[in-house]
Amino acid sequence: MKSLAELQAIKDKMKDKVVLREGSGDIRVVVGMATCGIAAGARPVLNAFVEGVNAEGLSEKVSVSQTGCIGICQFEPVVEVFEAGKEKVTYVKMTAEKAKEVVEKHLKGGNVISEYTIAASKL
Amino acid sequence: MKELSLNILDITENSVKAGATLTEILIDETDNLLTIKIKDNGCGMNEETVKSVVDPFYTTRTTRKVGLGVPLIKLAAEQTGGKFSIESSVDEINHGTLITAEFVKGHIDFTPLGDIVSTITTLIQGHPDTDFKFVHNKNGAAVSLMTTEIRDVLGDVPLNTYDVIKWIEDYLFEQYNEIH
Ligand SMILES: Nc1ncnc2c1ncn2[C@@H]1O[C@H](COP(=O)(O)OP(=O)(O)O)[C@@H](O)[C@H]1O
Numbered sequence: 001m002k003s004l005a006e007l008q009a010i011k012d013k014m015k016d017k018v019v020l021r022e023g024s025g026d027i028r029v030v031v032g033m034a035t036c037g038i039a040a041g042a043r044p045v046l047n048a049f050v051e052g053v054n055a056e057g058l059s060e061k062v063s064v065s066q067t068g069c070i071g072i073c074q075f076e077p078v079v080e081v082f083e084a085g086k087e088k089v090t091y092v093k094m095t096a097e098k099a100k101e102v103v104e105k106h107l108k109g110g111n112v113i114s115e116y117t118i119a120a121s122k123l
Numbered sequence: 124m125k126e127l128s129l130n131i132l133d134i135t136e137n138s139v140k141a142g143a144t145l146t147e148i149l150i151d152e153t154d155n156l157l158t159i160k161i162k163d164n165g166c167g168m169n170e171e172t173v174k175s176v177v178d179p180f181y182t183t184r185t186t187r188k189v190g191l192g193v194p195l196i197k198l199a200a201e202q203t204g205g206k207f208s209i210e211s212s213v214d215e216i217n218h219g220t221l222i223t224a225e226f227v228k229g230h231i232d233f234t235p236l237g238d239i240v241s242t243i244t245t246l247i248q249g250h251p252d253t254d255f256k257f258v259h260n261k262n263g264a265a266v267s268l269m270t271t272e273i274r275d276v277l278g279d280v281p282l283n284t285y286d287v288i289k290w291i292e293d294y295l296f297e298q299y300n301e302i303h
Contacts, residue, residue, distance in 0.1 A: 002294040007276040035192040066249035
């Protein structure tokens with residue numbers, strides 16, 4: 001059985017690390033989690049980002065957070081990526097698979113996947 | 124919504140938005156009924172607001188944006204022959220909201236609970252500084268989690284630390300395995 005003692009071990013391990021507070025990374029990934037987003041599948045998208053960022057070792061650089069309605073319900077699940085000095089990137093109609101790709105190519109590799117952005121879907 | 128756990132996520136997001144420092148998600152399950160209670164100590168709503176939140180077509184003089192979250196869970200409950208109720212108070216000391224939705228499990232329109240563990244971890248991931256209490260009673264056995272207890276151990280380590288979220292997920296899965 002999992003025990004609170006294991007949490008203590010996690011705490012001790014964290015002591016040596018920089019504690020990352022929400023929004024303190026260089027890149028902020030924000031997932032819309034209002035009714036429309038949740039109904040369209042935002043929960044697995046959010047989890048794919050959380051898993052992917054950890055798996056790629058990007059936790060120090062990238063924070064994943066949630067917000068309410070982004071205002072473009074027909075494009076949900078919507079994910080915004082903020083990076084200092086760069087224009088905001090808005091990914092639309094996201095899935096867990098696309099999220100994994102965004103982690104690899106964009107968050108890790110630095111290349112925006114234009115075909116998943118709102119700009120592409122408006123054409 | 125495809126799963127009731129998504130309705131729960133949606134409703135609980137409202138509680139957090141309402142400034143709740145503690146939100147309780149209580150599920151009581153018997154052979155034929157599943158009852159979901161979501162109780163928060165947020166700012167609460169006055170009577171007019173409650174009406175407009177329950178019925179999206181109820182109009183007040185002040186036109187304000189209301190979502191569909193509450194009507195969706197109400198409909199999901201009522202279409203199984205179950206019940207829905209909402210109580211809210213804006214009292215200075217005892218403010219908060221309690222939403223109760225009862226579902227008849229055997230009904231053809233019953234939506235399964237789905238991945239409730241994912242809903243709980245998602246809530247904690249997104250709102251590491253507010254507290255959640257989760258209890259799922261199923262035929263006499265229970266699965267439970269209190270973030271206050273976790274916070275006591277972790278001190279200033281944020282609850283949305285990856286390892287902590289994973290611990291919470293495993294902790295809940297283990298409990299579910301025991302009661303199944
Ligand atoms: N638990 C709550 N406490 C206080 N206000 C609430 C609560 N739930 C809903 N509300 C109010 O009702 C509004 C509509 O909620 P909802 O129908 O879920 O829509 P949305 O999530 O899209 O805002 C909220 O914006 C808020 O003003």
